[in-house]
Amino acid sequence: MEFTTSVSRCVTPASGQYFFGYYEKSPWHRSERWLLACRAAYQGRPPEADDCLAVGTIDLQNDCAFTPLAETRAWNWQQGCMLQWLDASHIIFNDRENERCVAVILNIHSGERRTLPRPIYTICPRTGIVSSLNFARLHRLRPGYGYAGVPDATADVDAPEDDGLWVMNLQTSEAKLICSIAEARRLLPEAVRGGGSHWMNHAQFAPGGRRLAVLHRWHPGKATSPHRTRMLTMDVDGSEVYPLIDAGMCSHYDWRDDQHLLAYARVAGDNGASDGFFCFRDRTAEAKQLAAGQLSEDGHCSYSPDGQWVLNDTYPDPADGCRTLMLVRASDGAIFKIGRFYSPMPDQAEIRCDLHPRWRPDGRAVCIDSVHEGRRAMYTIDVGPLID
Template sequence: MNPISNVYNWQRLTPEDAHYYFGYYDRNPWNADQTLHLMLRIDQCERLPLPGEKAEIGVVTPNGGWRKITETRAWCHQQGCMELFHPQRPDCIIYNDFDPETRRLEARIFQLGKGEVGRYRRPIYALAPNGRYAVSLDIGRIPRRGYSYADCPVGDSLYPADPDHDGIFLIDLKTGEEKLLASYRAMLEKHPYRYSAEGRYIWLNHAIVNCDSSRILWLFRQTPDQHQVRGWQTFMYTCGLDGKDLCCVLPEAYWTRAISHQIWGRTPNEILVDANWDGTGHHAVVLDESEHPFRAVKLAESHGIMSHMIFSPDGTRLLADSYPDADGVQTLALIDSATGAMDILGRFNHRPEKPNIGDTRCDLHPRWSPDGHYITVDSIHDGRHRACYLLKI
């Protein structure tokens, strides 16, 4: 009997000698022909990484088997090192690392079987689906250590040193040319209640490019104490990849105790969120960010608690995981986009007496393969190691 499901046959992809995981749910871990799946290998999951501590980057095949490629000092438990296959160079991966000589984060290109073949001056956060561009932001400013890197300690400056020339950047993957799409100054000018950001530490994260590579969304966050990271406020912004039409689509008033995650949907302007706007629990909700004011539509009831959600490549289904319930169980559901019908794909018992919801926790972070036939998740339900599991559907 499969411990995850009595119906679906989940397969463990990674060895049992260490902790293995991919990272976030908003990106594709597979190579072009779906024969290799990217993975990180680490020795511990009980604490945050220390400065200088490395993670191994490698690949596994759908039948299992691990092969190390390289190492990185720029990694975290929630999002790894942003490792991805390079869209313009199928035999290469792109990932973030820390250069001890320059004391800077950067993105590196590694050719399988050969070695490092290039670098970008800034770290990457996301890739555009058209394969032409990467999005960058100052990961070192992110005070949540489960989403940033140990070699870049959080500073004391509430605002970036140069808010006119720092913010969301676009990198041309072919030439390495950089362009500032939206500055902190421009975001503050569009801030729906700018006074609330005064005397607050501000940062950016969770940048994602839409399906036709025409627009980007990200979160602008502010907190009274960057060293505690409690009581932060969230504002979701969007703009075109040409830097035009900058807008704060979802102010903080829509977020508090109502949304935990967001991602682009099936069309260039559709955004999917796990909203609890009616007070009955978190549901799968979509909105058109080009409409002002927007009109939200509920697709499905979902789990009723906070969830990572993502549409299948063809848009007909969506995956929705859950945070641990009172017993430490995380549930993964497959939802029909048209009817809202839900099928439980698995229940992952993460076992601890008190479920870990801190920066070293292990979320499922469900991910589709490009053809929509495979799902992978990260889980620690065996009680020993963080591991990657695969389901063919």
């Protein structure tokens, strides 16, 4: 493992709490001039039902000026409001209408808005559809990943038939439930099919748009017991469901191509189960470990646009409270540390600030959220020289 000094540039204003959100989405405009950003009025506590989050753009060519475009009351510190670019002129994000979660498409130039009947999770640009989950159920069962102020209509059901993973057409607003939570539970081995509440999280489309993955989680007993996780992959119409990762633990992941994805997971072997980053081949039992013996802890992993590098981070080191940012060469697992960032905030999902590193579309810079200077802010780091 090598350490390569890289200079981080703060790209958010000197006052206020700024962040973007999750690691598998890019805040960059296609011109690379603007970054999407969220601005909060406080930090250090979970969002409440009436707390508003401003969404807007950072102008990298104009002293990093923040231009607010809208507000939302459907957000959390981990993932923001799922703010994303749809094209050069439109953004999409989640919001609340009364006690209902919706998604909003906003023209950043004209201000024209269109409301969709369900919240979004990820976009599939090639097909014009998005994935959707129940953020009220997430808020109840996995605090820090859902939205306050929305009642969970499925609260009395451990594994509902009418809720789970949805896809929604951006043009027609038509939504379809493609895999229910009840169906996911039925796919479990009978010995572990019971237990407490089940839910879904972290849905992501394969690059070609035909397949998508989702994490199925459940409490084996009481809600206070540690949850277990498996990964399901399926076609976007809900057919060809496959339990790709099924040893009880799976966390962050990213598709490399239409046939492979990288995930921090548990894999059973001849000498027992082991945890690490594995590259899985969809619809097979094939799993090849990346940087075995070196990448031993969970992180937010994503492939560079050309698939040659993996961007990853760590949780705080107990010794000094710093999070490490790294690049991993996919061909041989060589690791290059490109920064360490102090994290003074508690390591709990509801309020913590993970780096959540994200690639610029050209693969020559990355963007992170961090609190190492005492407030939430966004930073960019040039990785072009290292990749060259």
